[in-house]
Amino acid sequence: MNPLAGYLLVAALLFAIGLAGALTRRNAILVLIGIELMLNAANLNLIAFWRYGSHPEALTGMMFAIFSIAVAAAEAAVGLGLVISIHRHTRTTDLDQINRMKG
Amino acid sequence: MSFAFYVVAALTLAGGLAAVLLKNLVHCALALTVAFAGLALLFLQLDAQFVGFVQILVYIGAVAILVVFAILLTRGSETPKSSEIFSRTWLAGLVVAAAVFAVLGWAVLQAAPGLPYATVAPMVTVQEIGAALMGRYVLPLEIVALLLTAALIGAVIVAMHEKEGAR
Incomplete structure (x- = not known):
């Protein structure tokens, strides 16, 4: 098999796993874990294309992955802060029970 | 492989x-x-x-x-209890995820014969990455620095404990 296709298939499967976790789990933290898995799958795609693309010395894909990691870290911090704040207000992280926007 | x-x-x-x-x-x-x-x-x-x-x-x-x-x-x-792990709409979520994987996998397998083979591993030193970050990519770097600062302050404010009657 083409090595690039192998990496792309792994990334697609990881993305699907993350998406399934984000869509099916009840706990808000598990949803964030699913989102992290999806972002990592996208990073794997970027790095694989950088490695097997035509101009790896231009570093485009690698820079994209580095910035993506930084943005994902910011997202995780804010997301988990929101989960803690919601838990303080409603005493639950069960997304099926969080059904109102009133504070 | x-x-x-x-x-x-x-x-x-x-x-x-x-x-x-x-x-x-x-x-x-x-x-x-x-x-x-x-x-x-x-x-x-x-x-x-x-x-x-x-x-x-x-x-x-x-x-x-x-x-x-x-x-x-x-x-x-x-x-949690076994019945409380997955949300009520878990079947729809699973179908959406499976459909997304089917589309992605189909696209990859369709394109697989035309994908490039790279035989020579690219040699990239950390020095080159640093030079690129400080040269060509300096504006995105500054924006990410601002974003991280804003996210740090925002996360602290969002998660900060509010005293009773403070607001």
């Missing part, structure tokens, strides 16, 4: 699956760490040493610890 690729890919996917399927949230965080480590190994296999080590530092060192802190602060370490 090398044998090492299959081993690391299986490790990563098993970690990801366990992270979304396990019942206890602390076990989920541990499985997530395994998935992150597998991804770092995949990056190293792709000759992206710098990104591989950044992955270990940022994801295993920071994000996984942050997830564990959030789990413990929200008392999520108590194992």
Whole structure:
């Protein structure tokens, strides 16, 4: 098999796993874990294309992955802060029970 | 495809699956760490040493610890009942995820014969990455620095404990 296709298939499967976790789990933290898995799958795609693309010395894909990691870290911090704040207000992280926007 | 690729890919996917399927949230965080480590190994296999080590530092060192802190602060370490793991609309979510994987897998397999083979591994030193970050990519770097500062302050303010009657 083409090595690039192998990496792309792994990334697609990881993305699907993350998406399934984000869509099916009840706990808000598990949803964030699913989102992290999806972002990592996208990073794997970027790095694989950088490695097997035509101009790896231009570093485009690698820079994209580095910035993506930084943005994902910011997202995780804010997301988990929101989960803690919601838990303080409603005493639950069960997304099926969080059904109102009133504070 | 090398044998090492299959081993690391299986490790990563098993970690990801366990992270979304396990019942206890602390076990989920541990499985997530395994998935992150597998991804770092995949990056190293792709000759992206710098990104591989950044992955270990940022994801295993920071994000996984942050997830564990959030789990413990929200008392999520108590194992929920089996009926309370998945949401009421889990079947629809599973169908959407399967459909997305079908589309992605179909696209990859369609394009597979035309994908490029790279025989020579690109040699990129950390010095070149630093020069690119300080030269061509300096504006995105500054924006990311601003974003991280804003996210740090925002996360602290959002999660800060409000005193009774303070507002």
